[in-house]
Amino acid sequence: MDEQRRQSMIAYLRNKMAKVGIKMGDVAAAIAEERTRQNSARYRSAFGDTWDGKGDTPQWLRQATSAGQSLTHFAVEKPSMSISRGRPAIDWSRDPFVGTRLATVRPS
DSSP, rough: OOOHHHHHHHHHHHHHHHHHHHOOHHHHHHHHHHHHHHHHHHHEEETTTEESSOSSHHHHHHHHHHHTOOGGBOOOOOOOGGGGGGOOOOOGGGOOTTTTTGOOOOOO
């Protein structure tokens, strides 16, 4: 998206938010709440429904398990703290393009 279209869309959204009475803080709080909810999820369906494992089992999970699906099928894997553990270390000290434009240009 080009910058002019992006700025136009931002202005449009700010105008609509002002008409409805939504403040930027409300949007930020909603995004933070959703991230917290997604990060605390222990089980997730293909449709994005989540459950943190506390309280009553939600209807979607009860239906799936009663139909024969295992609970572990819906378990959310937590990302490991060290993702790069399986990757080989790269020695950039001998890179001939360090500091040149070729090192920063991304292929289109």
